[in-house]
Amino acid sequence: MDKRQSIASSGVDAVRSLHPDRSLADEWAPTEKACFDAGAAYLAAVEQFDGIATARAQAAFQNAAHGLGEAAQAVDRFYSRHRSELEQARSALAATPRLAQDAKSLAEKAQLAVAEADPAFVDYPSVRAAWRGVDDAVSTLDSATAAGDALGARTAAARVREAATELDEAIAAAPARAQEARSALASVRTRVEAVNTRFDRLAPAFSALLREFNAASSADLSGNERLAARHIEQAQEDLSAARASNSSGSPEEALDYIAQARAHLADAERLVDAVTDRVDLLREVKADPTRKEHSVRFTLRDAQQLAINRGLVAEWGSVLDAQLARIDRAHAALTGTHPDYWSYIQDLDSISRFITGVIDRMRGSAR
Structure with a gap:
């Protein structure tokens, strides 16, 4: 039971380290408690009845053995339900130090490539920025590793690899x-x-x-x-x-x-x-002042017909009729030696946008 419990517990710890948002530990807690209780019952029986061959001692050892068996089976059931997740997490946690070291090796290789390149390229802003990115990423990785933060270390290692790639690309593009x-x-x-x-x-x-x-x-x-x-x-x-x-x-x-x-x-x-x-x-x-106006009037007629076809006249009929009055007012304002065609255009555009919005709302209300 102790061996099974240890394997399962290490897997749960690995999941907790790498995926703190998952609630696997809550599910494991009752099973772990059953193991502790069974172990405590066995130790109590040994302490009280070791070397004593009585019916009471026999019953105590039988009860302890039964408890150990039940706890072991509970561990097996838990492990069976979560085998893939537990094993993957334990494997990933074990690989984290190597992952971090490999990332730092890539960073060193990228920085060595810069040191061996044409000295003129080193002062390029893109190369300097990429170099700083590598330094910052490695520093973050070292901090996470020192703190025993497995998830942070894996995240930082990924950033180190990205930063190393960016530095490689910067020095390659420099020439x-x-x-x-x-x-x-x-x-x-x-x-x-x-x-x-x-x-x-x-x-x-x-x-x-x-x-x-x-x-x-x-x-x-x-x-x-x-x-x-x-x-x-x-x-x-x-x-x-x-x-x-x-x-x-x-x-x-x-x-x-x-x-x-x-x-x-x-x-x-x-x-x-x-x-x-x-x-x-x-x-x-x-x-041709009426050309744009006719286009807006045509759009208005389409909107009015849509309101009729979809039974929305009560809701939108008066709103659309008001746009006809707006068109008429815009046209009537074209007076004098130099009519204000720019205001006329803006008014017609505003009316057209409004009508288009009404059409969209009518079509949406029918869905």
Whole structure:
């Protein structure tokens, strides 16, 4: 019984160490108590009746033997129910020190590869960060091992392996960084030229907005030229910094500057396009103000028909009718020499979104 209990108990301890969220220990506790009680009963019989051949002694030993047998069978039943989990946990716990050592060996190998690489690569930010990641992971593993935290050690060992892989990848990628930076520099130079060309269209487009349309149609775009120019200027500054970094042997720093330049160029493009697209949109609506309106009216009729078909007129009929009035008011507001087409577009878009939302809710209520 003692041997069986010891095997089962070590398995339960292993499960508790590696899976503290599992409640196997609660199930084991009554069986373990039965073993302790049976053992205590046997020892009490030995102490009281050892060497005594009486009926009372015989009964005491028979009762103790029966208790030991019952306890042993309870251990067997418990172990049979949880054999796979217990054996896997015990095996994993036993393998934890080796797992930790193997992870540290990988870390040492990765750091040795850096030491043997071109010294210029060691100062690359990606390599430095990966090296720190390995150091931090190994430190965490050592702390968990010293504390006897098996679960923490296994988790930390996995992180050490990941960090070692990241360091291997960083040093392997380092030789290509210089070429990557040169290619990126050429690409961004071309893009700066393209954005400058697009920027040249902004002022004429904004002037057209002021001449051809209501002042409200361009009020939100009045600062776009200044902001776009500043973004282009910042992109050119970043590009110059990137060239200097690459020339001084810091291609990764150059790539960071290039990323900033690209972000500024994207912002400049967005600001330019907002003006040129606004001109195109307003001219399109001015040429045929009813085209967009008809599209919204068509969507409204579809919504009204859906309400009829699904028996939802009482719930949504008046709501949809109100959108027709909103469309009529938006159309009626197109007055004067320079009607406010931008407000007209925004009103129709708002109405369209509202109708679409009603359609979605009607379809959802029918499911």
